[in-house]
Amino acid sequence: MTEQFDYDDLGLVAGLEIHQQLDTATKLFCACPTELREPEESTRRLTRYLHPTRSELGELDEAALEESRVEREFEYLAYDSTCLVEEDDEPPHRVDDEAMTVALEIAQLLDMEPVDQVHPMRKLVIDGSNTSGFQRTMLVAGDGEIETDEGPVGVEDLMLEEESAQRVEETDSGVRYSLDRLGIPLVEIGTDPDIRSPEQAREAAERIGMLLRSTGKVKRGLGTIRQDVNVSIAEGARVELKGVQSLDDIDDIVRNEVRRQVELLEIAAELDEREAAVGEPRDVTDVFEDTDSGVIQSALTSGGVVRAVRLKGFDGLVGREIQPDRRLGTEFSDHAKRHGAGGIFHTDELPAYGVTEAEVEALREAVDAREARSASDSASGDEPRAGDAVAIVADDPETAELAIEAVAERAETALEGVPEETRDANEDATSRYLRPLPGAARMYPETDVPPVEPDASEVETPELLTEKVDRYQAEFDLDAGLAEQVAYGEDMPLFERVVEAGVDPTLAADTVESTLTALRRDAVPVENLTDEHIEDALLLVENGGVPNEGLEDLLTALAENPSLSAEEAVEQEDLGGVAEDEVREAVVEVVERNAEQVEEEGMGAFSGLMGECMGALRGKADGDLVSDVLREEIQKRA
Known part of the structure; x- marks a missing residue:
């Protein structure tokens, strides 16, 4: 059931970032083609380890710093078309002229003002999606606007940047990427935070999508356009939801994020009342020495440990649903998974998964976690109190240590309310933790590519798809439905x-x-x-x-x-057409073979004989011509 909110009362503020691949002949900084390849076509592989670097001001970006804590090897599939620029073994070439022209066309459709000079910048990204450890991006235009039914939405900036490498799969040592997508020109369109409802978010995205497709120079298909949505409510925090693949999901993504923030605020208020706190992680391996839990036993057999953290006053709240099929405990688990753990167990869901009630009691005793106490349960007349929860991670010692610390850190932020963060959009329109919000410390000038002075004077404004629909009906006499299918197809x-x-x-x-x-x-x-x-x-x-x-x-x-x-x-x-005399010869043969039927039914025999004639001609004759000749031959005999 969809939860109803008064978005004005909650102070919903949202903005969009639309990322669209351009359909250009070559990539943004090299002459390689922009066609995707199959992994099986790769001809060689290369590996990288990426580390964060400081900005010009000597600062480290928090998102990049957290990413670097996860030690991973990045493997890249290269192809016969892969060049040294893509491998980061040669400086990038000049900005592709075709990509810049398309970007300026898009700027015109969004009523944006191009900048006087385009300066390529480096944006620090060390998740492996770029061999260089950064993404090149540049501001092309700003100060635009689109219309929606709920009012105008400002368009803050239009960036032209290189697409990242395509993630293929996780490996034992890290992540495998494919270099076929790396460097494809991409525009990023960021709106102002003018959106005030889920419906307006979807309409704004649809409007921008229509304008992009109107150029006829953007790639189509799954993965060629991605929408990021920034959402906050008055008492919450700005959260960036990345990778929304379908326009149909945007309104649901916004609704679910609003619900998540509302639920987290209510949980924080309840934790405050309970005077909740987060304890120090402890080793509780002894509690599970003889466990029947397959997950925990597997970790221990491999030399692993079980680490636990006491969550004072959290009892009943760790299992509270904050998005469809996602709970506060799921948020804790997302953070643990970032450090290689398979997930967590917590006492709001135990005993279960092979963990017995006796083990839960022993676990509580090991970390000094108290049970909840109601007034009716208290024989001594002591005040009722909220119980404590316990979260555990079973894994190799290093992973378990990092993962339980991450759980404890996320539990600390639960005391405060909604953390600012970047989240990954799931297919069911929910989201999961990805990393902290990036800051300005990850951006610095690109010294290998000279600036570009854009000239929009000779750039023609493309015809809008909505205008094409009208023209196709008027000029080509297509019906409205077919005209729209073609224009938007x-x-x-x-x-x-x-x-x-x-x-x-x-x-x-x-x-x-x-x-x-x-x-x-x-x-x-x-x-x-x-x-x-x-x-x-x-x-x-x-x-x-x-x-x-x-x-x-x-x-x-x-x-x-x-x-x-x-x-x-x-x-x-043998699909070539046949001459009219051959058509007549074939039709006469069919009519004479069915002379008795023609004599009895006259033109009533037409339909059946038409199919027989087309079969005799094996589809090699135009249907209108066969029809005319058949009518003529039947009339002669009727």
Whole structure:
């Protein structure tokens, strides 16, 4: 059930950061292609260990510092197209002109003012997603605005930056990345904190997404656009929610974060009343020497230990739900996992997982954790009191030590309310802890790339997708639904190109929006089709080289044999059209074979005979021509 909040009363403030890959020929700082590769195509591997560096003012960024506490090896998959810039073995080249032009087009659509001079900067990132340990980024424009139903939303800045490497998988020693994505040009659009409701957040994101796609020069598909949402309420704190993949999730992400902050504030108030506190971590391995818990026994068998921390006054609150299927204890576990632990157990959920009631009692005794006491339970008349909770981590000694300390630190912040932090968006529109909020200490000038003076004077403002829909209806006579499908679809640039080349607009629209979808459902590998395949096939139909009815067969042949040209596929599959006299000959043969039916039913026989005629011609004749000839031959005999 969705919880209802008065967002004005709570003081909700939100802003967006939209990250969109650009569809340019080359990467931002080198001439490598921007196409993604499969990991199996990699030709070599390289490794890095990354460490934080100080800013120009001698400061260390807190987020980078925490990341560095987790010792990891980063492995990168390189390809035959990977260059020295991507490997961080050569300085970056000049900023790609095409990427800068597209960024300026986007700035115009957002009513933004370009800066006089673009200065590339280095942004410290040591999670392994960049071989260099930083991401290059530059401010292109500022001071823009978009409209929503709930009022205008300011657009603070438009950054042009390089995309990070693609995370492939976790390894025993760290993380494996792929270098195919690293360096793809990316725009980051940040709004002002003008958003006041989940619905407005989604509308603003949809508006920006429509403007981006209007350029026809942004990449499409999963992972090519990511939304980050900054959310806070009056008594809470600013939280950055990263990696929202779908526009459909943005309003739910905001709702769930508001709920989380409300719940954390209520927990903090309750902890204050209870005079709660966090104890020092202790070793409690002896308590679990003979445990039946598989998780704990596995850790101990491998030479591990069990570490525990007493959470005074936390009883009943560690298990309290703060987001759907996520509890305060889940937040503690997220912090433990950051240091390599598999998770935590806590007394709000025990006995369970093989941990017995006797072990829970022994655990409480080992850390001096007291039970809750109600007035009715107190025979001596002592005051009621809240009980203590205990959290434990079972792992190798070093991991267990770091993880239980992280749990204790997160419990300390629970006493205060909502911590400022960066969180990772989950698929169910909840979120999990990622790292502290980054600060200004992670940004410093890029000395290897000269500044750029952007010239927006010759940049044309693209036609909006909403305007395209109207034009497609008026100019091409497409119905509203089909016009919108084409305008907002991934194949819009292809549609416009083939129509300009002379292809009938309705045929082109039906092909990219219906025919390809139908073929995909029939398990035809349409992903093998290039734009050139489709364009050449449509031109053959338009010029009479292939009948309309042969288009599906032609596209299927090309999808199954992508090395063929459209002309070669026509010849191989014998899809060429037939002359009108051949059509008439085939139709007459069908009519005469069914002369008795024609005599009895007249034009009533048309439908059945039409299918037979098309079958006889094997789809090599235009349906309209076959229809006209068949009607004529039936009328002669009726």
